[in-house]
Amino acid sequence: MKPIIKWAGGKSQILPLLIERLPENFNRYFEPFAGGLALALALGKEEIFISDVSSEVINLYECVAQNPDRVLAELADFATTEKDYYRIRSMDKEPGFANMDVFKKAARFLYLNKNGYNGLWRVNKDGFNNVPRGRYSCIHYGVENVREVGRYLGAHAHIEKCSFEQTTIHARENDFVYFDPPYHNTFTNYNAQGFNEEMQRRLKAEVDRLTQLNVKVMLSNNDDIFIRELYADYNIVGINAKRYLNSDGNNRTDGREVIVTNY
Numbered sequence: 001m002k003p004i005i006k007w008a009g010g011k012s013q014i015l016p017l018l019i020e021r022l023p024e025n026f027n028r029y030f031e032p033f034a035g036g037l038a039l040a041l042a043l044g045k046e047e048i049f050i051s052d053v054s055s056e057v058i059n060l061y062e063c064v065a066q067n068p069d070r071v072l073a074e075l076a077d078f079a080t081t082e083k084d085y086y087r088i089r090s091m092d093k094e095p096g097f098a099n100m101d102v103f104k105k106a107a108r109f110l111y112l113n114k115n116g117y118n119g120l121w122r123v124n125k126d127g128f129n130n131v132p133r134g135r136y137s138c139i140h141y142g143v144e145n146v147r148e149v150g151r152y153l154g155a156h157a158h159i160e161k162c163s164f165e166q167t168t169i170h171a172r173e174n175d176f177v178y179f180d181p182p183y184h185n186t187f188t189n190y191n192a193q194g195f196n197e198e199m200q201r202r203l204k205a206e207v208d209r210l211t212q213l214n215v216k217v218m219l220s221n222n223d224d225i226f227i228r229e230l231y232a233d234y235n236i237v238g239i240n241a242k243r244y245l246n247s248d249g250n251n252r253t254d255g256r257e258v259i260v261t262n263y
């Protein structure tokens, strides 16, 4: 299966490099920075725990897991003209948005993700989406993939909107956790809070705790001195990765990143 959304920092391009570094065996799979879920969907394991602080991302996964066709039916009601795009984008400013039907909300998220500029999801400090419309001649929502991912998540996934430690609290010996946080010193505007060095240190403390419990951990991050020093006690390999999305949304560069493992 493939991601149903385009996501900044999505791992589709480096999947082979991640797969080749997986532990030889493990029980349950955890992805606490879910985003587009590229690795989780490629693996398709029996029992997975996925979470993200983004309520939009998690609501989408909860809805497709429950009933993908209801999301697709709502999506079919959203026209793709410029006027419609900006009307649908500004729904988050309406007073009733918090109580909007969750399936409609999921469809709106998928719509903005596919119709917005470069698949970028960006909110301003008030939490309102501010991505301009993309210039696409034809929009593909990947209807069959949405159904397949929905069926898979419905049968195999524990899905929660929370910060990473609240998911990994459930991890036990020989489970496997893949951490793909917002990278140090790069795009961190997934949500209004951001992810600073203090958060990177909190994440490292969680990696240490899991290591003590014999949980297998793999982590992606930027290749820089801060990250290399933080994880100096672990195995680190540097890789070359194409960054397709960054804070500008249009600057596509090659970047060095690291894969850290505790096995």
Ligand SMILES: C[S@@+](CC[C@H](N)C(=O)[O-])C[C@H]1O[C@@H](n2cnc3c(N)ncnc32)[C@H](O)[C@@H]1O
Residues within 6 Å of the ligand: 007, 008, 009, 010, 011, 012, 032, 033, 034, 035, 036, 037, 038, 039, 051, 052, 053, 054, 057, 162, 163, 164, 165, 180, 181, 182, 183, 190, 191, 194, 195
């Ligand atoms: C690099 S992306 C993950 C990309 C994902 N692996 C993929 O393949 O698309 C980082 C994700 O972390 C989420 N995030 C940011 N702060 C978080 C936190 N404290 N706890 C959990 N998730 C967080 C963001 O919403 C974003 O979806």
